Amino acid sequence: MSDLFVKICGLRTERDVDAAVGAGADAVGFVFAASPRTVDAETARRLALRVPEHVLTVGVFRGQPVDEVRRLTEESGIRAVQFHGDEGPEYYTALRAPGRTLIRATTATGVPVRGGELDEDMLLLDAPDPGSGKPWNWASPGFTAPEGRWLLAGGLHPDNVRRAVEATGAWGVDVSSGVESARGVKSVELIRAFVAAARG
């Protein structure tokens, strides 16, 4: 079994969180961006309190004002922030804090994890429409994997995740739609199947 980093995103209930943690996920995501999966700070805080220390809690944002991102991050007590919009360097400066992980989602390929204009700790290579379950062409011959800690996302599910990891050499994977029985409704069985399949 590999030590692939696995993040399960878009969790909204205690059952979702317990399923992801129980299946062996390394990170769980709570969506604060506009989405059928959006949770408020109080819900995210309540759910994050169930998550053991070794599992990273991640808040997902897209294009929200920096003060709102800071407030939701602090009120919910989550330990990582994931940006999906065109958030500039001021967001990274404002949110940088000891023990906090900053994740930048992008559709670009071959972007260096450090040394770019933004001070992220982790890169997420995602589909143009995040959280849609639509895959992008990660298997194309022109794909160049970034260096360092990067997650592959976009249309992954239990039946394609292992192939995607082997094709791209991803350091980790992130999924939402592929572990749902209906849009915004997580499936315990699919979460378990995804984590097991991802790690081979």
Ligand SMILES: O=C(O)c1ccccc1NCC(=O)[C@H](O)[C@H](O)COP(=O)(O)O
């Ligand atoms: O989940 C959403 O609806 C969402 C909305 C706005 C920005 C990001 C969003 N989700 C991010 C993720 O869940 C993951 O990082 C990833 O995009 C998973 O996508 P998929 O497995 O294809 O649903």
